[in-house]
Amino acid sequence: MGKTTGFKEFERKDEQYTAVEKRVKDYKEFTVPLSDKEITEQGSRCMDCGIPFCHSGCPLGNLIPDFNHMVHQGEWQKASLILHSTNNFPEFTGRLCPAPCEQACVLGIIEDPISIENIEKNIVERAFKEGWIKPQTPKKRTGKTVAIVGSGPAGLATAQQLNRAGHLVTVFERDDEVGGLLRYGIPNFKMEKGIIDRRVEILKAEGIIFKVNSNVGKNVSIDELKAFSAIVLAGGATERRSLPTPGIDADGVVQAMDFLTQQTKVVFGKEVKDQVLATDKNVIVIGGGDTGSDCVGTSNRQGAKSVINFEIMPKPPGHRSPSTPWPYWPLQLKTSSSHKEGVERNWLINTKEFVTDETGKLTALKTVNVEWEMIPGQRPKLIEIEGTEKTWPCDLALLALGFTGPENYLAKQLGIKTDARSNYKAKYGKYQTNVSNIFSAGDMRRGQSLIVWAISEGREAARQVDKYLMGKSDLPSKNMAGDLPGI
Template sequence: MGKVTGFKEFERKDESYKAVEERVHNYNEFTVPLNETEITEQGSRCMDCGIPFCHSGCPLGNLIPDFNHMVHQGEWQKASLILHSTNNFPEFTGRLCPAPCEKACVLGIIEDPISIENIEKNIVERAFKEGWIKPQPPKTRTGKTVAVVGSGPAGLAAAQQLNRAGHTVTVFERDDEVGGLLRYGIPNFKMEKGIIDRRVAILKAEGITFKVNANVGVNVSIDELKAFDAITLCGGATQRRSLPTPGIDADGVVQAMDFLTQQTKVVFGKEVKDQVLATGKNVIVIGGGDTGSDCVGTSNRQGATSVANFEIMPKPPGHRSPTTPWPYWPLQLKTSTSHKEGCERNWLINTKEFIKDKNGKLTALKTVNVEWKMVPGQRPQLIEIEGSEKIWPCDLALLALGFTGPEATIAEQLGIETDARSNYKAEYGSYQTNIPNVFAAGDMRRGQSLIVWAISEGREAARQVDIFLMGKSDLPSKDMAGDLVGIQ
């Protein structure tokens, strides 16, 4: 695959970015694409590995060496066909996936790995530009109806696969636009929403019906759902984690997802009452993951006076940790483009109190430095370091602490069993709940995870629904080898 000596001739080259001074004044994507020659050279670096471990790193099982080879040969349309054979939405993953495939790349053992994610993004963008991506409605209909709850990546993937099988599919989305967290949880500067809209237009042209402002169990009755022959639940893990910390009720302590959603709605001219703004404020983002990073980038664009990021875990090493050797997902420091736009990062720090004034407004945070004590056979113990307390001026604290699981409304009203983490019980491989015609996939089933897992589970669940309805299925399946490298 690729050019036999390509990995020796060409170094890895990634997209560049517009200058910070330019990009922080708007909410547009700011990547500067490589030209076609440069992308072709990147595809040429693929090594023709005896065992392509990138397949194992990718939960979708993308045929990575195959589409790299097509890019190397200039066969872009063939590359698009190969890419779409396993991934319904490479324009999403090519922007948002952390690329576990690259961490499992064999070349990555000795050199910089293949720039798989960027190649993927360029393939799909070329395909849209050339008009190769067209609606593919089924030739016949089965007469079976399927409800899909949730229009995030899992729901959209399940809907497209089920529609291709010939079933009549209706997608229920509780927000006012399709996309789930892709729409309002991901800032526009990471993925402009026209990227979602053009794909949804394809899905609609294929015959899928979308109902927005449709909150199942609230303003859409469970009885309406029960009228379908099968139900696929892809509602995500949307219960936000909070902190049992004094002062958490202060005016100025805000959940990150509320903050991000408001700003994205404002970008598109939607009315937002009492928008939370970072403008002119000392902002502290609690939580060091991708959502925390998104809050940093949004705060800088809103004109925050200062932005700090707190993380209770130790600072990861700059290079792959020996505890996570190749091809496992590495324990390694990640510095996002938002961090580079301006942010003070702090590790091993715990918030002890949100300090507020007599009117209940947040004015500061009290913190303490911590360390983790590791005892064999026991859970790690969090130890506070005596005398390390500190007061941080703070007008806005954003809680980016992840999610604890899906909301219980649908489970309670349908009678679906849940596990200890509140996830909807549906055995991996069958995706079937304790109610035979009800299936669950994505974060609602497995807990908070990656976009590639969501799409993969949506695809796999669709196949199981098809088998349930028809006794067999021609939809593709795969052995999800991503578990081999520990990507959850």
């Protein structure tokens, strides 16, 4: 795969970013693409390693050395066919995935791993540019109908696969546009929404029906859903985590997803009443994950006076930790493009109180430094360090604490069993709930996870639904690409 000596001849080269002072002035993507020659060289670095552990790192089972080799040879259309054989939406993963495949790359043991994610993005962008991505309508219809609740990556992948199997698919989305958290939870500067729109147009042309502003169990009746031959619940894990902290209800304490959603809607000219803005404010983002990073980038674009980030966990090491050896996902410090735009990062810090003025408006945060006591066989214990109390000026506190699980109103109305974390019970590999014709996939089934897991679960769930409806299925399963014409 690739060029035999390619990994010795070419160093890893990543996309560059436009300058901070320029990119924070708008909400557009700001990567500077590599040239075709440079991307070809990156594909040539794939080292014919014998056992490609990148497959084990990728929940989709992407055929990574195969499409790298095609890029190395300049066979871009074949690379696109290989890529799409396992991944319905590489334009999403090529921008948003944390790339566990790269952390499992064999070359990464001794050198920088293959730039798999960027190669993937360039393949799909080339395919769209050349017009190779066309609607694939089924040769015949089965007469079976499938309702899919949720139009995030899990729902969209399920819909495309089942439509290609010949079933009549309707996707219900409670928001005003298709995409789930891809649409409003991911800032436009990380993925411009036209990327979603062009793919949705393909899905519509393939025959999938989308119904937006359709919240099943609220303004769409459960009886309407039950009229379908099968149902797939892919609504995500959208119950937001909060804090049991005094002052949490203060004016100025805002859930991160509300903050991000409002800004994205404003970017596209939608009316947002009483938009929360970081402009000229001291902003503190509580939570050190990707959503926290997105809040940092958005706050800087809105013109915050200062941006500070709190994380209750210890600062990760700068290099792979011995506790997470190759090929596992590493415990390692991540510095995002948003962090580089300006933020003060603090670890091992716990918020004790949201301080308000006499009108209930947030003015400050009180914190204390902490440490974690590790006791074998027990859960880690949080210890506050005496004498480390501090008060931070704060006009806007953004809670980027992740999600506790899916909302439960659908489960109750449909009679679906849930687990201790409120996830909809459906065995991995089967995706079937306790109600025989109802399936679940993605974050709604497994809890908050990665976009690649959502797409993978959507594909696998579609195969199980097809088997339920037809007795068998020709849809590909994980690590089974199916027919690749022309290769």
